[in-house]
Amino acid sequence: MKFSGPLESQRLSLLLETAISREAQIWKVHLRRIQPSQDVGISPTQRDEVVQWMVKLKFQFHLYPETLALAVSLLDRFLAAVKARPKYLNCIAISCFFLAAKTIEEDERVPLLKVLARDSFCGCSPAEIRRMEKIILDKLNWDLHIATPLDFLHIFHALALSARPQLLTTLPKMNPSQHVALLTKQLLHCLACYQLLQFKGSMLALAIVSLEVEKLIPDWLALIIELLQKAQVDSSQLIHCRELVAQHLSSLQPSPPPNSVYVYTPLKHNLVTCHAGPGFRFHPGSKDKPEVPVKTSAALSRRRRLAPGRCKQPTAKRKVEEMEVDDFYDGIKRLYNEENAPEAVAALEGKAASACGADASRQAASASPCPPLQPVSVM
Structure with a gap:
């Protein structure tokens, strides 16, 4: 359908007049x-x-x-x-x-x-x-044919484009079909609002079109007045309907534009130094939670004994954070000759807790060091 020319405008005006007459009989x-x-x-x-x-x-x-x-x-x-x-x-x-x-x-x-x-x-x-x-x-007297609010939305949108061909110049990436699809989504959202049932379908459609036209062209008021005269709608009721529609559409979440690109920003991990050897510490961004050092396989292979009382005591059930170095998991497998890495990590944590978890009394009495690690078997 072309939206320019007197013939198309006359056809749309006749279509609008027929729909309004039909609505007045049933609504x-x-x-x-x-x-x-x-x-x-x-x-x-x-x-x-x-x-x-x-x-x-x-x-x-x-x-x-x-x-x-x-x-x-x-x-x-x-x-x-x-x-x-x-x-x-x-x-x-x-x-x-x-x-x-x-x-x-x-x-x-x-x-x-x-x-x-x-x-x-x-x-x-x-x-x-x-x-x-x-x-x-x-x-309903077997009469199902009535002009719905969506029918009026299509008519008002076509009349607006016929009167103002430059209506979508501010939206270069949107054609008339895509624009009316956007207004259709707003209308379907308004259909589920009980307060808007006090208005006719033509009033609801014109309110949605007027709110959209107001964002696109500076002389939107003159265009809405023309549509008001063709639709024979009271301006005071339109103002009231516009307020309710704008309030209801504020809860509608805008859909993302097509071909959206989402950028993933991972959390930063900082390598810190511990007294018992270098560790990999994870900063989750919260200052309330304590930072737990995680020892690498290199630190474990260099130090057979850990000095008591120099590290924070880790909890028995804490989870080891994922690391970017795959050698950590491979080293655990070789040290304990086990296929399951999480079980090996749990066993390692139990041994580390016995060495690093010393209280003040045991520190004063020279607590016993950690037991030596088991010999490495070639897998």
Whole structure:
């Protein structure tokens, strides 16, 4: 679709007028009073949670965003027409989701009912979903075709590009399709907000477009006024909707840009000197934890005896930090003739603790030195 020229603008204006007329015939305020007992009616939190679940189903079954938007619209229309109990909410939601999929998707993309009931973990059987479908269709007079907020978002976005072709000049790496996909993500996030049900779908879509246009061009207000006149929307309601949408979108985490590069910065290890020989000390960045020296195989081979009371006493269960020198593990294997390096390290720590862990009384009485190491066997 081209976004420039009077003919395209006239077609978009006619499409917007038809959608607004259709919305005015069907739409009504979906807000309901919060019931004191949750067994009587569905609470706003429960409604938002089930919409978030439907969003996950959309990605799980690889369906179009239009399917999800229609499913949420059917859910809100049905909940506004009847007083449903919370125990039926999952069945109502999955039935609306299946009706929307059969309405929007191609036949080969519509999931099988038994697969949908099984993989969605809705807790309903296919027969129960079909019975709920019949109830929903009866309450909605078998009229499932309504302009969703996503439909208005596409129309307003196309009108904005038609009126301001330079709208995306500040975003050189983003084409119109990618830009409308970004706005679609914001809209799907807003669908799970109960407070925004007081506004029509056209109002919600225009609020999202206006917040985005404000960031892109300096004369955004003139463009929004033009869209307001075409949509026949009250400006005071738009301002209120913009505030709520901006507040709700602040919790949306921005997605990383494409082809992101993540740089890994390892922690620095400093080689320090111990009285009993050189060791490899690990600095985790916290001053509260004591630094534990770790002896290398070279230090162990040079010193057959360790002077008591010159090293800090290591704990029996402490873990030896990973070292960049592979000879450390090979040396432990050769000294103790064992294949399992962690067990050898534990045995070495037990011998080192007996030598370095001397208290003040044993230091004064000339404690016995460490036992000599076992002879090295050639492996």
